[in-house]
Amino acid sequence: MSDKTAISPTRAEDFPEWYQQVIRAADMAENSETRGCMVIKPWGYGIWELIQQQLDRRFKATGHQNAYFPLLIPLSYLEKEAEHAEGFATECAVVTHHRLEAVKDEVTGKTKMIPSGKLTEPYVIRPTSETIIGAAFARWVQSYRDLPLLINQWANVMRWEMRPRLFLRTAEFLWQEGHTAHETKAEAIEETRMIHGLYEEFLRDHLAIPVIPGEKTENERFPGADMTLTVEAMVQDRKAIQAGTSHYLGQNFSKAQDISFTGRDGAVEHAHTTSWGVSTRMIGTLIMAHSDDDGLVLPPRVATQQIVILPVTPKEDSKAAVLEACQALAATLRNQLFHGDPLRVVVDTRDLNGGVKKWEWIKKGVPIRIEIGPRDIETRKVCLQRRDQPVSAKEFLDKEDFIQRASDVLLEIHDSLLKKATDFRDANITECTRLEDFHAHWAKEDGGWLITPWAASPDQEDELSKQHKITIRCLPLDKQNEPEAPCILTGTPTRSRAIWGRSY
Secondary structure, three states, X not given: OOOOOOOOOXXXXXXXHHHHHHHHHOOOEEEOOOOOOEEEOHHHHHHHHHHHHHHHHHHHHOOOEEOOOOOEEEHHHHHOOHHHHHHHHHHOOEEEEEEEEEEEOOOOOOEEEEEEEEEEEEEEEXXXXXXXXXXXXXXXXXXXXXXOEEEEEEEEEEOOOOOOEOOOEOOEEEEEEEEEEEOOHHHHHHHXXXXXXXXXXXXXXXXXXXXXXXXXXXXXXXXXXXXXXXEEEEOOXXXXXXXEEEEEEEOHHHHHHOOEEEOOOOOEEEOEEEEEEEEOHHHHHHHHHHOEOOEOOOOHHHOOOOEEEEEOOOOHHHHHHHHHHHHHHHHHHOOOEEXXXXXXXXXXOOOOOHHHHHHHHHHHOOOEEEEEOHHHHHHOEEEEEEOOOOOOOOXXXXXXXXXXXXXXXXXXXXXXXXXXXXXXXXXXXXEOOOHHHHHHHHOOXXXXXXXXXXXXXXXXXXXXXXXXXOEEEEEEHHHOOOOOEEOOOOOOEEOOEEEEEOEO
């Protein structure tokens, strides 16, 4: 371990390894015996539960309902939507048998379990659920009166990942996937854009992560979609993470799966459908956006615990009084609200050295640490330490003043994290109008994003992307009506702009 930081290596020394060490130091997750999969431990899963709860409220407030659909999808369902299935084909895990038989090895004497009972039709473990949910929609929708159908599912999915990384890319991960059916194209696009805006707001207001909202190019679009909207986040090594997507699927899936209805004029029509989702990748984005060389840094709204109270008991005879004061403060704070929810407060009463406790909570990223000792009881003060500030920084506050200000301090921490991440992102997005400058930029390993005039073909985009191992992250929504400028590759006049970056 470095003499100066709790995490080694530091971000500057080895960012990918730093990321893994932050997760380990915070005790968030670990690799599983199942290749490419992870065990999400209570501290990490608590973050996901909070993301889930807070997003779920927003979905329900906009009229969506939760449902659940099978994990196993008949192969024939994917074959109905060839373009969609082809997009996931190399990542699919397939179930071909329905039982195991115990067979004794004559040489070793050991019993082996051999798959038997071959299935008539193989099943794919869901990589996404458009096809099987579409089959249900086809049964549920008969008339325009049945629309819109607004469904969300919280589930696990599997995409066979060759280069797994905790939270960012694992073979199995957790997510929500929204699926909706609408009477008209305009209503479906309105839904797609509404959810896209909801994701942007959630990342900003709950995770303190600023994102660029935009549309994916044809090359980067979700398989089978007519339009894919994305929110792109920049993390501290200046790479991009696709933090959430919302897709207008047109009538492609409804025609393949016969999601049809009798319209207002009596004619049979196919529904316009959407799908949208975010996953546990949000946690990886959060770690890379905010954490430092001393460990995890958590935005308050999704912090598993928002305040930890550390009793300081230098002498045994003062221990009971200090613990009583800590528990009393915790109980009072839990009656305070932050964004409508009671403050999450824990008193660390473990029989451990004070320094060990302090560093454990620093590495876990708790927004506020409070220390209380015998002298603090006498003076009615508390020692406040904030995770968004240097670990040595502390402030002594009147206890009653802190009780009144606790929620305000958490809000200050959120705003501080958001401003820092926004300033970093904006400082690392560069406008580029000359192709030679474009090539020179990507010769650097740690180059930030470039924004360029763009009007080239999908094939030209693909060639340029492969040349530098980059992608167009999005066509930013607020940059599609800019002053006319020549496309950086073809010279064609265009008012459109594209953001390029390396990504996870």
